[in-house]
Amino acid sequence: MYRPQNLRIPGPTVVPQAVLAASARPMINHRGPEFAALLAALTRALQDFLRTQGDVLTLTASGSGAMEAAIANTLSRGDKVLVFINGAFGERFYAICKAYGVEARRIDVTLGRAVEPDLVRDELAKEKGRDGAKAVLIQHNETSTGVLNPLKEISEVVRDSGKLFIVDSVSGAGAAELEIDEWGIDVCMTASQKAWGAPPGVSIVTMSERAWKFYEKSDLPKSYFDLAAAKAALEKGSTPATPAVSVYIALQEALRLMAEEGLEAILRRHLNLARATRRGLQALNLPLFADEAHASPAVTAFRPPTRVDARNLIRVLRDDYDTIVAGGQGKLDGQLVRVGHLGFVTLQDILNFFSALELALRDFNQPIEPGQAIAAALRAYAESAPQPTRSGARGGARPDTVGSRR
Amino acid sequence: MYRPQNLRIPGPTVVPQAVLAASARPMINHRGPEFAALLAALTRALQDFLRTQGDVLTLTASGSGAMEAAIANTLSRGDKVLVFINGAFGERFYAICKAYGVEARRIDVTLGRAVEPDLVRDELAKEKGRDGAKAVLIQHNETSTGVLNPLKEISEVVRDSGKLFIVDSVSGAGAAELEIDEWGIDVCMTASQKAWGAPPGVSIVTMSERAWKFYEKSDLPKSYFDLAAAKAALEKGSTPATPAVSVYIALQEALRLMAEEGLEAILRRHLNLARATRRGLQALNLPLFADEAHASPAVTAFRPPTRVDARNLIRVLRDDYDTIVAGGQGKLDGQLVRVGHLGFVTLQDILNFFSALELALRDFNQPIEPGQAIAAALRAYAESAPQPTRSGARGGARPDTVGSRR
CATH class of the missing domain: 3.40.640.10 (Type I PLP-dependent aspartate aminotransferase-like (Major domain))
Structure with missing residues (x-):
């Protein structure tokens, strides 16, 4: 399939x-x-x-x-x-x-x-x-x-x-x-x-x-x-x-x-997508694990809602929504969900993640309004990302140019 | 190209x-x-x-x-x-x-x-x-x-x-x-x-x-x-x-x-192709380096003709005939040519190797009759390999069945 x-x-x-x-x-x-x-x-x-x-x-x-x-x-x-x-x-x-x-x-x-x-x-x-x-x-x-x-x-x-x-x-x-x-x-x-x-x-x-x-x-x-x-x-x-x-x-x-993308654009894309990820998670009232001042541009760890087991949430995301995230490691095993946003990652990947997360949380009877995380992530992204222009699109300055080459 | x-x-x-x-x-x-x-x-x-x-x-x-x-x-x-x-x-x-x-x-x-x-x-x-x-x-x-x-x-x-x-x-x-x-x-x-x-x-x-x-x-x-x-x-x-x-x-x-091929057939194929390789090299009067009684089924090392430098021969095989062989290692650097016949190797690969070797040796003014190594290798192979039959072809017993899947 x-x-x-x-x-x-x-x-x-x-x-x-x-x-x-x-x-x-x-x-x-x-x-x-x-x-x-x-x-x-x-x-x-x-x-x-x-x-x-x-x-x-x-x-x-x-x-x-x-x-x-x-x-x-x-x-x-x-x-x-x-x-x-x-x-x-x-x-x-x-x-x-x-x-x-x-x-x-x-x-x-x-x-x-x-x-x-x-x-x-x-x-x-x-x-x-x-x-x-x-x-x-x-x-x-x-x-x-x-x-x-x-x-x-x-x-x-x-x-x-x-x-x-x-x-x-x-x-x-x-x-x-x-x-x-x-x-x-x-x-x-x-x-x-x-x-x-x-x-x-x-x-x-x-x-x-x-x-x-x-x-x-x-x-x-x-x-x-x-x-x-x-x-x-x-x-x-x-x-x-x-x-x-x-x-x-x-x-x-x-x-x-x-x-082709350039190091500066790559780093900016990571910062923007990491921020969009955090804002989306916050819109779902999911506690971020890391200190915001030192939040990673590569991966965001968050705690599941009270009464939702992290391992179960990860399993549902995988089995029902084909979305593969990581759990906690070592002492944090079973306590965290970690979502990666490093490498060839695009805004679409992050929004797709939130669509899966919103639906999965509803399966756990969480009071989620469809689209609430996506909207927050999009808003954060729109505030931070440079507007694509015609010249930008040609010059390769658009943060998600690379993603389209997949 | x-x-x-x-x-x-x-x-x-x-x-x-x-x-x-x-x-x-x-x-x-x-x-x-x-x-x-x-x-x-x-x-x-x-x-x-x-x-x-x-x-x-x-x-x-x-x-x-x-x-x-x-x-x-x-x-x-x-x-x-x-x-x-x-x-x-x-x-x-x-x-x-x-x-x-x-x-x-x-x-x-x-x-x-x-x-x-x-x-x-x-x-x-x-x-x-x-x-x-x-x-x-x-x-x-x-x-x-x-x-x-x-x-x-x-x-x-x-x-x-x-x-x-x-x-x-x-x-x-x-x-x-x-x-x-x-x-x-x-x-x-x-x-x-x-x-x-x-x-x-x-x-x-x-x-x-x-x-x-x-x-x-x-x-x-x-x-x-x-x-x-x-x-x-x-x-x-x-x-x-x-x-x-x-x-x-x-x-x-x-x-x-x-x-699919089966371990027994794989080992037999290696033995047969190794023997065919040695016979082809011998038909060109190229001295085999290893003791025949302990010749490897995976790789055959030979010395180039007198007055032909091994490194030059390897280079000509590569640059002019797209045939990639190895040289000597360590103390044997510059003295040997090594041809691999392990893994997914077929009779055709060995014959192709000899076609390149024959032409390359002629470029070095060696008295080579086109086809002499190929004929010897084919003869050795025909003597050792089981004849493919209709049932064999279906049953996967032919030694070169796997090669055709490339």
Whole structure:
């Protein structure tokens, strides 16, 4: 039966038709000139989008593999580090440190709140001197709670401390402002299936010059995730092990679509659609989980109405309305609904989500007036989005231009 | 310009059109019921093909990642192991051991020769007692030289020793006979882009009950490659980190095609096409690199004619005849040409390869009579392959039935 889904989880995200088609091209030699050219072009495009002149290395692995690579390539057994945790992915950083024998001190922040620069400053003040922590690990966008940490302000504090700055921007990069070089981020990671709109399978790690100095001293075991090997291979147009060729091809096509839209327009589209999502949810009196001041442009978490179980709501949305959203992760399992609005997402996707949500809530006997969330979302969007003009439509400045290419 | 390639490297292999199309289906939720069903079915199919009732775990990584997982999940720092090396992938096992602080004793075998069971017996005799090696690591099919080690006979020797038996069958499984349970292989690995005919990005590791006992004692750091986490997630229909969804879907479709052909017919097809390849090369007086008694059913390595540079020959085959073969790896760089005949390969692919090779050699002023290799390959094939009959054609018993589905 033809039942297209509205895939509204915070990754894997919708893959546009052009990108799917690219991923299905006949297989090529991963050691030949075609792949070498692809890898070089893809690396340059990623440098542009990540705003870095430093090394951008790709791994055939998901974002968690890239998080592990960041740690294994820069730290040593017994090293002290600070891990700021405001969600499940902060926990993951902590768990990887533990697995590798890195002494991580965890600083927990209330879930749904951001890591504040002042907190980082206070904690770093305790870590001065030779016995202090060597590195700071933090999420840019905490996917599990829908919180965007104020990375620009935090980076100023970390830069003053001289610590190595490791940032998980797996779900942030390409959806939220990120200036890797300007903000002094030493190691940053993201993954193909998030804002980049390609299938999962390729993750991306950036390394600053300072990060390579840490690499030289790092004694943690690394082979598949050895970033120096990745860099050496990249310089020869290749990868140390067989890459996920079809995902690389897809990612290149996705980056081409993104370049047509332009980074600035992409970020604005994310902000506008995130705001429209929050206003729609508020019109349904659904409590937003994240602090509004630090609401993520990539994903919004909300609580279901009292007496409606989050898992049931998610199931009804899926089974009856073909709308796929995520639940809470870790400690928040069963408490939250998370709707993704990152990558190749359009206003129509958000309105379709609300049409499903309104109907599903009525199935749970909630007093919903059909259209009330849609109207609020549309209103918020109309207030924020630039009006499409004839010239805008031609110039590719319309925020939803990319969506129409699916 | 329309210039279809004859992809004849030993992986990534040709991906049939049906598999490419499957990989381009719209993205789905990696935490939803569709993916859970896919993962369960895929795992069962892999158990069938790998001839094991033990755990079959999948990783979003290439085969090298699976090799690392095998080591990191069963061994500890300072453990002694024996690594038999007859090519570049034996070297890789050795390098991973070294990176993890595992004390590997290397036993080098002349390149192009197989690891003989007697050698394994002699070396194991030196490893008795508490101070002896804990594990034996070996390749099933050494991709870099085109040698198939006599794994069945070796496994008998290793089983008698009681050591943990870790086998890299990345390019062997699905192309050569492999009986994981019957032969007592504790940890075995393969990868989606080899005989399985799917794009690269997913690797597969099997774990015996005994391997899990080693897991309990292993102190090597593991997080992304933690196989207990993979097993726990699999039991819930999921993976610890985001899987390469589109490659999983492709792999399932490839396994469906393989099941139609049947494992026995697949292995026979590989043997027949490998023999036809060797006979064709011999008809051109090109020296085969591997010992004929241990010639690989997956890949054949040969030396170019005297005064013809291997790299030049490979380049001419690629640029002028759209035929993509591999060169030598590691120490054999520049000395060999390797032609892959694993996965969804048909007699036509092999004959097309020879048509290109004959013409390319003539370009190098070699005294080649057009058709001489093709005739020899066809003759060898006719002698070995079962005659297609009307009933055979319907029953799917023809060795090249699968190829026609591309």
